[in-house]
Amino acid sequence: MTVSIARQSVADLGGPGSLLLRQRRDHAELDRLMNAYRAADARDTRREQIWRDFTHLVFSHAFAEETVLWPLLRRLVPDGEGLTTQVEEEHQAVNDLLARVERSADDTERQEWTEEAFRLVRQDIRDEEDALLPRLRDALDDRRLRRVGAVWEAVRRAAPTHPHPAVPRRPPGNALAGVPLSAFDRLRDALPTADASARRAATAVGVALLVALAAGHRIRRAANRRRG
Ligand SMILES: [Fe+2]
Ligand SMILES: [Fe+2]
Incomplete structure (x- = not known):
């Protein structure tokens, strides 16, 4: 039970x-x-x-x-x-x-x-x-x-310490995207609250990285499917 x-x-x-x-x-x-x-x-x-x-x-x-x-x-x-x-x-x-x-x-x-x-x-x-x-x-x-x-x-x-809805919920996709994003999240967290433009810039870099990682992940999956 x-x-x-x-x-x-x-x-x-x-x-x-x-x-x-x-x-x-x-x-x-x-x-x-x-x-x-x-x-x-x-x-x-x-x-x-x-x-x-x-x-x-x-x-x-x-x-x-x-x-x-x-x-x-x-x-x-x-x-x-x-x-x-x-x-x-x-x-x-x-x-x-x-x-x-x-x-x-x-x-x-x-x-x-x-x-x-x-x-x-x-x-x-x-x-x-x-x-x-x-x-x-x-x-x-x-x-x-x-x-x-x-x-x-x-x-x-x-x-990561912020929401990332586009990151997959399962390995390996979540780890591939989530671990680098955690560095950006922690950079955003370290910036003073008043420094809004720097926080937005860090967020934009994080989003760009996420898009690049997601694209890389899709390409790798497609390559594996072709091989398999
Ligand atoms: Fe829990
Ligand atoms: Fe939970």
């Missing part, structure tokens, strides 16, 4: 450093940031920092799942394909919505898309804690859960 990881003990989840505890820690932080954003007044300057912390965590967390965890789940679990397709669709929808929020200047639309993205993030957390992660608990012993946790965390620390 599948048991949600939501209320299991540290020992039951593989001990400190286990993938499942790292996941639960990030999910609790995402929940806290969404609540803090909702509670903050629109004129409160801390709201912008809360938003930045939320987007950094939501995208780096999801990228590392798509790169490390879901391919592993598809290998280990018979219904892994269906389970991971569902959460990848949720990740894609969050990417689409938050990319629109970043581009739009209309406060009403931004508010509406933000609420929808928050709803999807909460759904994603439930799907993972109640269905996907318990499957990994069943398939991996404690030592492996800690090892996968360390790899997942290392990828998360180097992952």
Whole structure:
């Protein structure tokens, strides 16, 4: 029987450093940031920092799942394909919505898309804690859960921190495009908020790189198909 990881003990989840505890820690932080954003007044300057912390965590967390965890789940679990397709669709929808929020200047639309993205993030957390992660608990012993946790965390620390809806959700396409984009995201993050033109320039370079990488990926796939 599948048991949600939501209320299991540290020992039951593989001990400190286990993938499942790292996941639960990030999910609790995402929940806290969404609540803090909702509670903050629109004129409160801390709201912008809360938003930045939320987007950094939501995208780096999801990228590392798509790169490390879901391919592993598809290998280990018979219904892994269906389970991971569902959460990848949720990740894609969050990417689409938050990319629109970043581009739009209309406060009403931004508010509406933000609420929808928050709803999807909460759904994603439930799907993972109640269905996907318990499957990994069943398939991996404690030592492996800690090892996968360390790899997942290392990828998360180097992952993109902004929405990139055009990046594929599965390897190798996501890693080919996502890893270089992470450098551009981190450059944008390092620029002062007031330096809007420099941030736009960095974004434009990132988008150009993404288009070039996507084209390269398509060419390689076409070449492989011809060879195969
Ligand atoms: Fe997660
Ligand atoms: Fe997720």
